[in-house]
Amino acid sequence: MAMMTYRQALHDTLRAELRRDxxxxxxxxxxxxxxxxxxxxxxxxxxxxxxxIRDTPICEEGFVGAAIGAAMLGLRPVVxxxxxxxxxxxxxxxVNHAAKMRSMFGGQVSVPLVIRTxxxxxxxxxxxxxxxxxxxxxxxxxxKVVAPSTPADAKGLLTAAIRDDDPVIVLENLAxxxxxxxxxxxxxxxxIGTAAVxxxxxxxxxxxxxxxxxxxxxxxxxxxxxxxxxxVVDLRSLRPLDRDTICASVRKTxxxxxxxxxxxxxxxxxxxAATIAEGAFDRxxxxxxxxxxxxxxxxxxxxxxxxxxxxxxGLTRVIRETLDATGFAG
Amino acid sequence: MPDVIMPRxxxxxxxxxxxxxxxxxxxxxxxGDVLAEIETDKAVMELEAYDAGVLTQxxxxxxxxxxxxxxxxxxxxxxxxxxxxPPTPPAATADSPPPAADVPPTPGQxxxxxxxxxxxxxxxxxxxPLLTSPLARSIAREHGxxxxxxxxxxxxxxxxxxxxxxxxxxxxxxxxxSPATPAPLTPPEVARPAPTQPQxxxxxxxxxxxxxxxxLTAERLAESAQQAPHFYLTRAVNADPLLAFRQQINADxxxxxxxxxxxxxxxxxxxxxxxxxxxxxxxxxxxxxAETRLLRHRRVHIGVAVALDDGLIVPVIHDADTKSVTRISxxxxxxxxxxxxxxxxLGEITGGTFTISNLGMYGIDQFTAVINPPExxxxxxxxxxxAPAVRDGQLVVRTTMTLTLxxxxxxxxxxxxxxxxxxxxxxxxxxxxxxx
Numbered sequence: 074m075a076m077m078t079y080r081q082a083l084h085d086t087l088r089a090e091l092r093r094d095x096x097x098x099x100x101x102x103x104x105x106x107x108x109x110x111x112x113x114x115x116x117x118x119x120x121x122x123x124x125x126i127r128d129t130p131i132c133e134e135g136f137v138g139a140a141i142g143a144a145m146l147g148l149r150p151v152v153x154x155x156x157x158x159x160x161x162x163x164x165x166x167x168v169n170h171a172a173k174m175r176s177m178f179g180g181q182v183s184v185p186l187v188i189r190t191x192x193x194x195x196x197x198x199x200x201x202x203x204x205x206x207x208x209x210x211x212x213x214x215x216x217k218v219v220a221p222s223t224p225a226d227a228k229g230l231l232t233a234a235i236r237d238d239d240p241v242i243v244l245e246n247l248a249x250x251x252x253x254x255x256x257x258x259x260x261x262x263x264x265i266g267t268a269a270v271x272x273x274x275x276x277x278x279x280x281x282x283x284x285x286x287x288x289x290x291x292x293x294x295x296x297x298x299x300x301x302x303x304x305v306v307d308l309r310s311l312r313p314l315d316r317d318t319i320c321a322s323v324r325k326t327x328x329x330x331x332x333x334x335x336x337x338x339x340x341x342x343x344x345x346a347a348t349i350a351e352g353a354f355d356r357x358x359x360x361x362x363x364x365x366x367x368x369x370x371x372x373x374x375x376x377x378x379x380x381x382x383x384x385x386x387g388l389t390r391v392i393r394e395t396l397d398a399t400g401f402a403g
Numbered sequence: 404m405p406d407v408i409m410p411r412x413x414x415x416x417x418x419x420x421x422x423x424x425x426x427x428x429x430x431x432x433x434x435g436d437v438l439a440e441i442e443t444d445k446a447v448m449e450l451e452a453y454d455a456g457v458l459t460q461x462x463x464x465x466x467x468x469x470x471x472x473x474x475x476x477x478x479x480x481x482x483x484x485x486x487x488x489p490p491t492p493p494a495a496t497a498d499s500p501p502p503a504a505d506v507p508p509t510p511g512q513x514x515x516x517x518x519x520x521x522x523x524x525x526x527x528x529x530x531x532p533l534l535t536s537p538l539a540r541s542i543a544r545e546h547g548x549x550x551x552x553x554x555x556x557x558x559x560x561x562x563x564x565x566x567x568x569x570x571x572x573x574x575x576x577x578x579x580x581s582p583a584t585p586a587p588l589t590p591p592e593v594a595r596p597a598p599t600q601p602q603x604x605x606x607x608x609x610x611x612x613x614x615x616x617x618x619l620t621a622e623r624l625a626e627s628a629q630q631a632p633h634f635y636l637t638r639a640v641n642a643d644p645l646l647a648f649r650q651q652i653n654a655d656x657x658x659x660x661x662x663x664x665x666x667x668x669x670x671x672x673x674x675x676x677x678x679x680x681x682x683x684x685x686x687x688x689x690x691x692x693a694e695t696r697l698l699r700h701r702r703v704h705i706g707v708a709v710a711l712d713d714g715l716i717v718p719v720i721h722d723a724d725t726k727s728v729t730r731i732s733x734x735x736x737x738x739x740x741x742x743x744x745x746x747x748x749l750g751e752i753t754g755g756t757f758t759i760s761n762l763g764m765y766g767i768d769q770f771t772a773v774i775n776p777p778e779x780x781x782x783x784x785x786x787x788x789x790a791p792a793v794r795d796g797q798l799v800v801r802t803t804m805t806l807t808l809x810x811x812x813x814x815x816x817x818x819x820x821x822x823x824x825x826x827x828x829x830x831x832x833x834x835x836x837x838x839x
Contacts (some may be wrong), residue, residue, distance in 0.1 A: 327538050327564065357536040357559070358564045398558050399536070400565030 074255040076199030082123050083113045083189070083245070085146035085232045087151065094149060097235060098125040100136050101153030110155050111191065111250055127157075132161035137188070139241075141171050144186040149157035149235060154190040156198075157206050157244070163199060164209070169236075171240040172215030183238040189231070191245035193284055193334065194382055196267050205399075206334040207244050208344075211311035218311040219263055220244040222286035224254040226309055237265060244311070246284045270322060274304035276401065277328040277392055280319055280345050282308035285332040287384065290389050301401075303392065319345060320352030327358040328395050332388050337365035337369035357401045362391045405454045407438060409463075412450075413749070416443045416472060418470045423545075425449075426458045432478055439475070444619045446749040454478045458584040466544050492764040535559040542567045546574075589736045615713060629777045632690070632812040635771050636820050640831050641785040648834035649673060656729070671707065671761050671827075672732040674784060677830040677837045679703045679723035682757055685823040689756050691777040692814050698777075705773060706755030709742045717775060719755040728838055765786060769805035779814035783807040804831075 077085070088095045103110055103294045105118040105128040133154060140150040154160045160167065171184050194203035219237060221227040227245075232239035269293040271286065272293050281289040284305040293303035306322050308315065321331045326349035329349055331342035342363035349361050368382040409419050420442035426432055437449045438458070459479035463469055535543075539562045544552050548570050555562035596633055613621070652668050660666075682689040682703045690699045703724040706717040717737035720731055741747050759777045763786040771784040783806070790803040806827070810820045830836050 354537045355541040357539050358536045398555050398561070399563045402565070 076328045079224045079227050079252050080250040082227040086228045090235045095151045100127045100149050137163035137166040144184045145182045148183050151187040157190045157192040172213050185238045186239045186240045187234045189243045191247050193247040194371045203371040210242050219239040220283040224256045229261050232262045233265050248284050266310045266313035268318040269307045270309045272305040274302035276302045278322040278326045280306045280328050281332040288385050292385050316348045323349050323353040324356040329361045331363045333365045357369040359395050364388050365390050407476040409469050409471050409473045411471045412443045414527045420468045421463045430458045434460050451754040505697045517607050536563050538564050539567045546571050624773050633809050636808045640804045640828050642802040647829050664731050666729045668732050670801050675705050675731050680826040688823045690779045702755040703711050704754050704756045706758040720838050771807050772809050780810045
């Protein structure tokens with residue numbers, strides 16, 4: 074194990090995969106000479122050259138389309154879209170081409186494409202650059218969407234994504250790049266489609282992913298000091314969704330809260346709540362509660378931005394309300 | 404796809420309660436695996452699988468009562484089409500269960516609110532349906548708790564798990580047999596049901612639902628009273644020698660082992676041993692009625708009626724004729740304690756060949772008991788009290804204990820019963836012979 078940042082884990086994984094497989098190549102805006110807007114690709118241009126580390130024009134639809142074509146013909150492109158907000162320019166390529174090729178060509182082609190892109194607010198990047206649109210992609214059959222919350226999962230899930238024969242969107246998060254954690258050395262491949270119980274508990278289940286999973290861990294740690302035992306389920310994969318792990322946890326704890334960075338309506342939490350209603354109904358002692366972003370375009374002003382984003386205090390409050398509603402006595 | 408049926412788990416069982424599924428739909432099942440727990444009229448027993456495969460379908464929900472022979476589950480190969488939806492929905496289907504017709508909470512208002520807002524339950528009103536969390540509802544179903552008797556403490560009066568748990572805890576703190584504890588064999592001296600059926604609407608009358616124990620007791624005693632032609636033989640026994648003997652034994656035991664740890668022999672212990680001795684000499688009394696024939700038992704297993712707060716149970720001292728009085732005493736005390744705690748196994752309440760019911764400690768002079776079927780006789784023991792008696796033409800006061808033997812006339816005749824009772828009396832009046 075080595076202690077490193079989420080950023081470093083992504084960088085090292087890209088480098089290892091580039092060295093392992095000559096078919097792997099990187100594409101994206103400012104990833105070469107500028108070494109990436111978030112420096113994930115630092116040093117890779119000089120090591121692997123411009124043929125494999127390709128700076129692209131500011132034209133998401135064009136370079137995602139090119140990457141899909143390359144993938145269909147056997148390469149394994151890893152595309153960086155600077156933030157998930159800009160993926161909207163490529164959404165037709167992603168949804169109508171990458172996700173559909175295998176089915177519409179009767180399995181004759183596959184699209185082993187990876188799109189790395191960070192979501193997340195809280196950086197004062199204002200309404201158009203602070204969105205969490207992952208549910209748009211998690212909705213689409215034919216895509217896989219993973220959302221690592223730790224440096225170890227960043228390595229494991231990015232490696233799995235690159236080696237997967239279908240298009241995978243790797244959701245990163247601006248607030249996680251500098252977080253640190255232990256990362257297994259050598260080959261480390263996570264299973265796409267498996268959630269992790271990252272903390273076991275028996276009073277209440279908190280379901281979260283990406284940055285929210287880190288917040289959930291902190292809240293669980295603090296509530297443990299008061300004798301409240303919180304189980305944290307880190308989804309890790311939004312599609313496929315590991316419904317069994319979610320329901321098994323809630324069947325045990327009988328209460329559930331979802332923490333999500335996206336908006337409430339039609340969000341990831343809605344899918345989780347429905348999953349729990351279908352798979353753990355008879356074990357539920359209280360309604361599933363969701364803690365999500367306020368339903369506004371994210372404000373630029375810092376106090377408003379903070380107020381609009383879901384946080385540890387909000388999660389703690391809703392956990393307490395859910396426990397209170399069920400006569401929880403410790 | 405072999406069906407699993409409700410098995411006959413005891414000779415008197417006619418129906419069983421599916422108290423718990425140990426395996427669930429979709430679980431692989433090996434031969435001999437425990438599939439479910441079945442509550443019979445006597446105890447909770449495990450149902451094992453006769454076939455290996457996959458439990459493809461559960462036909463009877465937990466808590467349901469079904470007659471023996473009823474299919475309760477299907478064990479298949481695992482490739483059969485599943486007749487019910489899986490516990491968790493598949494990842495990609497368009498046929499999720501339809502949402503409830505209830506008005507859903509409208510979350511997310513006002514827009515600046517950072518979380519979903521509380522999906523507050525509607526306020527409780529007299530006309531409102533009972534609000535119950537799904538978990539509370541399923542626990543109530545498992546434990547047979549009537550939701551209309553539970554006060555909800557959740558939002559809007561919602562009944563939550565804690566409320567049901569409180570009811571269950573209250574019930575369990577009362578020392579009466581819970582559904583998971585064995586029911587008594589036949590409590591011999593329970594009164595017949597009242598001849599008149601009070602109207603349920605009578606405001607001066609409280610309706611008490613029949614517990615399983617009470618229902619079984621009623622059925623078996625009614626069956627015994629209606630089908631076994633009872634006759635009764637009564638003898639007054641001079642209890643002075645027996646009481647003196649008991650006192651001497653206890654003094655000796657106490658001197659030997661110390662007052663704290665010594666076994667204390669009771670009159671009932673000596674009665675058990677005396678009956679066992681007499682039964683070995685009169686095997687025709689140690690018999691049972693079996694419709695087309697009589698069964699004469701070579702071993703002597705004596706049941707002793709134990710009063711519970713709400714019912715009776717008859718634990719059995721097996722092979723009482725071969726056991727010492729001190730051992731009988733220890734076993735009786737242990738069985739009675741565990742009977743009150745509801746912790747007797749099926750083997751400890753079955754197989755009796757003769758029953759003793761002693762109400763002497765309640766000051767009853769004499770009584771007649773209803774036979775515990777299919778046994779041939781039951782001995783009712785009254786209190787040992789000073790009473791006038793004639794000895795050598797003189798009126799004297801001596802301690803008298805009245806024994807009444809109820810006999811099934813289909814099995815025994817008067818003279819046979821009288822000889823048994825005479826020998827038993829002789830043993831009790833010369834108690835050293837009990838232990839020889």
